[in-house]
Amino acid sequence: MAETTLSRVNGTPEAVSGERRTTQAFKESLIAGGLAFLLSFPLLTHRTVQQAEGLVLEPRWLWGVIAAVVVFAGRLLLHFLVWDRQVVRAPVAPRLWQGLAAKPAPLSVWVGPLLLGLALIFPFLPFVDRRIMDLAILVLTYVMLGWGLNIVVGLAGLLDLGYVAFYAVGAYSFALLAQYFDLGFWVCLPLAGILAAFWGILLGFPVLRLRGDYLAIVTLAFGEIIRVVLLNWYSFTNGPDGISGIPKPSFFGLEFKRFGDNTFAGFFGIEYSTLHRFIYLYYIILALALLTNYVTIRLRRLPIGRAWEALREDEVACRSLGINITNTKLTAFAIGAMFGGFAGSFFATRQGFISPESFTFLESAIILAIVVLGGMGSQIGVAVAAFVMIGGGELLFREFAQYRMLVFGLAMVAIMVWRPRGLVGTRKATIAVGERKAIGGDLVGEGHG
């Protein structure tokens, strides 16, 4: 392949690659420039101006000319710098890619531990202030949500558009338990998880007969139902006013307060800082996220995890092998929901205030986007995608908030064109007798139900 292309380039007379190609390039660039000028006609070269007699058109011919020149020059440069060389380079590039794709092992071997180490020492890095700490907590919350949803969507292949419902169940479970029974965070955390899992099963029973698009629509509706109930059951949930004064987590009974008997700073004899509480929250969510990750990795190597993946690949074959489809799907739903519930109850304690507004469909969409962008079923891909989407968005677009969604959309289109199976498009085998190989994304199913 490489040789034939090279010989074609070298074998043809120089005249072809020289003079004729140059004139050809000029011609094309002229056409492109002309087109740009024509297109800029309604967009750039005229502007409406409000004057006393009404709207008038103000010509700005220079703008059109500039546009045409820029396109002309750009096209010419592309010709000489990119397309001309590509003829020779083309065969090399795919080989390079193949080389990279064939050896993902060393990369994934060190990226995971490196990120983990970074996450562990993160609060003590010199540049970390309260704002960055807050952002890190937010990113980790989404990492955890992404990992939770990954069980349902990435492994079991069940498209769930209402994941935020379980997040809401977790958050409200904690808030209401704290409000009515005066329970603390550590007691409520497992309860919130159990309640969310319970709701996952409750939702699962009627909808798991549905497949694909139908399942997606029903889960979407379920997410909305939960939100609307929270909004309208005023006497119980306080409706749109939300619940405030949700207790903060304590550190083995020590509280993060400036004054009082049992304060964290007082007990350890250090100076009080508001940052302490944020660092503590950071480590809580890090631990919760790592728990999610550990359980998922563990589950993948257990028969239930393999059954989920098999279900994603081919449901009919699963049935023929004696796998109870309903139970398998329900466990995926319940375990995914449980982690959503954990994350929700953490969200409630971090915010101190929750209202149904935090649990809109957009949240579900963002979490799903994280899973899809990261590469369905890939733990590290999901973590990176959460960091890029939440952290990147927050860091880069704080000042340009109105462009945020635009860039979101563009990034998503770019990823789907460039890497249709997400950032990590390969699947790693869960067991092997010899070398554990990565399986190309084109073979791995996406799930239909």
Add this chain to the structure above:
Amino acid sequence: MSSAEAVSGRDHILTVEHLTMRFGGLVAINDLSFEAERGKITALIGPNGAGKTTVFNCITGFYKPSEGMITLRHEDGTTFLLERLADYETAARARVSRTFQNIRLFAGMTVLENLLVAQHRTLMRASYYTVGGILGFGNYAAAEQEAVDFALHWLERVGLAERADDAAGDLPYGDQRRVEIARAMCTRPVLLCLDEPAAGLNPRESAELNELLMSIRESERLSILLIEHDMGVVMGISDHIVVLDYGEKISDGTPEEVRNDPAVIAAYLGVEDEEVEAVEQEIAQ
């Protein structure tokens, strides 16, 4: 039933009685009865659209028959009424396993993983339904090693041991067929239903398939129910053949008997397309 057994003196693993399957107005199977002997290979043949795969789907629980009874008898005397079992129970409890006409492997999983999924129920029990597996108690590791060994044993039997770590979807067509058989065997079935296992295989591969099926039948004392168009396979290995046409049984017997049955010859083996209807009318009269 017992009277029939007494008369024939044979041990039937599967008895299909008056099986009828209707889809709306279409009668796919009409009042079909046949038996499959334990430890033998029974073939189900017939022209395209005769209802063979529908029979399979009824036996393996994918369809609920409109009428009729399908009885499966284990060697220890336990009987199962297959038409009453949910689809996964057919494989799990009655231990009827099947392959598919269009191969249904888990393409994105390795061959070994495919074979482990087939041992799902054993492994689930070993991991205490996941709880033990997650928390690390119980003897899951040993159970998994056993399952891997069993899977490798079957991969060796079908001659694909060295492909264990490759994605199932990456294998050539003929190998995928054999993996599907190995996967079905990993469920430890008493009755194996093969839906056109030789479809798409070249002559050498289908000869190998013949050998494989014969050797499995011998070593596992397995009963096989087979749908096949490849007459080389059917006549070569079947102990008993049931011929279907338009959802009805037109012949039933040893390969020799079926080969010489005029109704079969008319419907299936040697009559030009145009003559089929005329001959069938004659037979009906």
